[in-house]
Amino acid sequence: MDRFTIPRDLYYGRGALSRLKQLNGSRAMLVCGAAARQSGFLRRAEGFLQEAGMLVRPFVCTPGGPTLALALTGAKAMQEFKPGWIVALGGEESISAAKAMWAFYEDPGLTPRAFLEEGRLPLLRRQARMAAAPAGGGGEAALGGAAFLLDPAQGRRHLLRHPVLAPDMAIIDPDLAAPCSGTILARGGMAALSQALEAMFHGQASLAYPLALHAACVIFDKLQPAAGGDVAARTMLHEGQCMAGLAFSNAPAGLCTAMAAELCVAFYKPLPTGIAEAVCLPLTLSRDPGAKNAAARICASLGYPGECLEALRSRIILLRGGLDMPESLQAFGIEEAEFLSKLPDLCKRLSHTSILPKNRCPTPKEAEELFRQAYYGS
Template sequence: MTISTFALPRTIIYGENSLDHLARLTGKRAALVTGGSSMKRLGFLARARELLEQAGFECLIIDNVEPNPSVATVRRGAGAMLQFQPDWIVAIGGGSAIDAAKVMWCFYEHPHLDFADIIPVGSMPPLRNKARFVAIPSTSGSGSEITAFSVITDTEKHIKYPIVAADMVPDIAILDPRLPAAMPAAVTAHTGMDVLTHALEAYVSTAATSFTDPYAVEAIQLVFENLETAYLQPANISARYNMHNASALAGIAFTNASLGLVHSMAHKIGGEFGITHGLANAIMLPYIIQYNSLFTDKYRRLEKRLGIGSLISAINDLNRRLNIPRTLKDCHEVELDESKFNTVLDRMSGNAFADPCTLTNPGKPTVADVKSLYQHVYYGD
């Protein structure tokens, strides 16, 4: 029997108005990392700064983290931190802002490193030499606020790299359901399906255990019970609370059990075309479940536990109610031209096969299998 490990995140503070916990931090300087404009426009960034200043902090804002954060962005942020010398890093926003802040943190503490140095799993040097980290998610999706994962895009190679390091788990995660209540419906749908994908992939992962399964199953059930309500009734705090908690629970599951082929393929098509990560996951998920069902009986056991006849049908129905297309060719969020898709297909398939998430997929695909799956997802065969 192999020896496994299971680690819980450090501190989770959750519930309405939990953002106010920022006023209880102690320190001198805080770097606030955020994305485009939503946290500014909705007043949450200003509120976070106000709370930190109440606690005696001098604050620096590092903004404009793009939806697929790049190596250049994390280098820019790390450079600003090196000048400012924060003792707390506070990431507020979607998963992209949190992911970027994690790697900014790494380069702030270890400026001599190149990005290539931290790509191999286990290569991240120790953190918390200069600063500690707070993550405040504005979406119920990535789970980055309590995971050891970050996804950064190399824009020159058109590849998304999952960076994995136990030290990147934030010191404090603040789950305030008021933040996702302000998100647009499409963001709610896509990030919510990201939660479901995290939980399902962790559940069937070859590294899943009796420690990780309860978190995954609870997250799956919460998504099926609450995502559509959060999508249709954005101000429903109960649904938002449950989805925000589901995101963290799924994060606990997958940071311990890892993920699978859905994420491997979504990382690479996201790097090539810029499609939103959660949307790519949602479209691909039913097809990969069908493939993986050849290699595991855990989907069948989950169907029995949830009292549903077909998991694939349930996901397709949920996608339809969330206005998510069934195929990549029907996705109009970005230009997914057929000729370009076929041009990059071989490269994309090889890169997805080499993604670390493929290692714990229940089926053991070849590059040819991955290519075939991409084609099925594109055309809907």
């Protein structure tokens, strides 16, 4: 039996952030990144929550991704403040961090090992509920029951996937994505495209499939004009990315996600997730089961001519180039000596990744071929 879980309430459209003033509660913790503070959206969200009669405490995430240390620090702040609502505002990093903070807040005795390696989750919503408002740049990916957490000390990027991690409320307000630069939109859009395609590859019989198909078509059609500043395209892209995130959290992850996870840990800080996924996605298409059928549906919907899988691969490469994104890790600027020194460990980790079922993990030799293609270009 399968399960399909999304936030109970989704509010979307311009001005949807104002829905925060209708929440019931006495205290709210606002988790966001520096960009939300600089753009003024933190102040707006804080004002709406205060209109609801709440005492509000902001928690601004430090740069460097949603790390285990950040999650534990945030959970400690929550245990002191005792919020009844956790409101995550911003990109995937802020929303993922807020979800991890939420888990450690609900169960102070939860250990990182139990949470990250054993998959143990506390009974959530005993102390707080969660609302999430993505602000472009990949935050849409965390609207469902998915999140990721970095543990640089262990060299791990954990993908957390469980229905209970889906927020109680999602706010999809295109105004939040308006300040995003074209570069940030491009990276978030390519990551969302990867998520939509993987949901199609592995969820042909699931409720996630139509969401993923529509999301992929929207991203192919609207990402480039949105990155160029087209306001209408940005609105449609924001909603399409949210659909991709909801589909991704309700379908198995694929090889592109697994490769990007290992690369983003190996080259921690310099390599954004969107760049890693944009490089890896064309390389992994032919290796994912279900890709051919998914490619046929997308090509039929968008009118792409030619053999479907190759046509889809060509369109991904064309879109990536149109967004001025690097075609390889070498073109991104990672030094060859550093790459080669980390290659053996990358291959070992990918061949044993917990993101994929064991029967779909590449062998060390296959992993080396993939990583070399990602570095030097296919």
